[in-house]
Amino acid sequence: MKSALAIAQSVRSGQVRALDVLEACLLDIADRAAPLVAITRLLADRARAEARAVDARVARGEDPGPLAGVPYGVKDLFDLAGLPTTAGAAFRADAPPAARDAEAVRRLREAGAVLVASLNMDEFAYGFATINAHLGTTRNPHDLSRLAGGSSGGSAAVVAAGLLPFALGSDTNGSVRVPASLCGLYGLKPTHGALPLEGVFPFAQSFDDVGPFTASLADMVVLWEVLTGTRVPTRGDCAPIRVARLGGRFRANADPDQLAAIDAIAGERPLLEIPEIARARSAAFLITACEGGALHRATLATQAMDYDPQVRDRLLAGALLPEALRTEAEEFRSEYRAKVLALMADQDVLLAPATPCTAPLIEDPRIRIDGELRPARADLGIHTQPITFLGLPSLAVPLKRPGGLPLGLQLIGKPGTEPVLFAFARELEDKGMIAATPPGAPLPAGTRMGGLT
């Protein structure tokens, strides 16, 4: 699969029709997607209509937009006009159809992108693994016996497999950055609220954000521009970007390759220790539980047994927490955020692992944290959750490691500094330190998808 930018350039120039791009994409999906358990709804009719609209604009001599004819997918929690928004819950298949597309989807359509599929996730986004009791476990394209990560695992898997050049997910505590790391992609958690959340099924609104997955930095930048309606400035002769490495728990639970990369990038730069990181993660956990529980309380009262059992019990527990506890966590958050922002005042980018390890096996989904084996579904977000708690932007970038399982780093910035993160990532890309690596072995072909509409 070509990059989004390359496809758009070909379509805009009239070299290729958007409809031809789409038909090739649909054939590829039919041939290769099934083993990934990533696509839940193939939207071929809608996609053809969108592609024809793009081709019509080209034929009229109009500019079809910066994403002209680029096929993409969205996590199952984005509203799509005329379809129920399932949020990964099988029992919501009969929910009333959405009246209109989510705002992010609308902006992509305006830019010429062509929506092809909706994608698997942990039910109601409550997990780091895309283990969905009803819709199946999404598999990692780099090794089908391993997890893709979650909760936006379907979005990551289709991009990593080269089936689509980009996809949208959502990140509440790490749901974009974790699968981006495990699948070897770029994945963005923006400054909280920077990308439009209208029409996105919520999980914990204090932390929810829309986040794109791409296989190249250039594609990530154009998506950012389309979704925000802004232009990323070229840095020109700006002052050098000030970088620090996060120490403490971030280094204690990391793959040696991540530490080597971080030290190669910024070995002479200070090790910054964010204080009370464990307290921050716990407060984030409590706020998430309270908000998720409150959101689902009414539905649980009548449909509890329709939920994924593990998700149900977590949501029920959250629904029973006293409001005072959430208030206490919010107060801690407010004080903590001010302290950390002061601590990073002299830095532009903080470097940290995105996940503590490579993708765990589906058969034995455990990872080692502080020397103990812990459930991957629970602890894969150990390094992303505290950053979420602070509302900071964080770009997951893939270490260049051909032949190895993917691993990512987080480039963390101050609020509103996504362009700085892109600029620093560009430096790393230019130095050959980061890049998405296609899966080594091709996916088994011939397992054609069936039963999808």
Next chain:
Amino acid sequence: MQEPTVTGPKGAIVPRSAEAIAEAAARRGVVLPAACREGVAQNMALLEAHLWSMRGYEASDRTGGEGA
């Protein structure tokens, strides 16, 4: 005998015993099907551990927990 519950400077409590969980559920109008009770109790224990951790006790955050 009831299990101990965490209380802190702000006094918020995580219900832990079966009785306390049932009482909290009744107060909020939440129905707890029998099949959920064990799982809910386990999650309440996890939440209590996170409450300890947030308040700065030694319970560390090796309590895990999902919150993607």
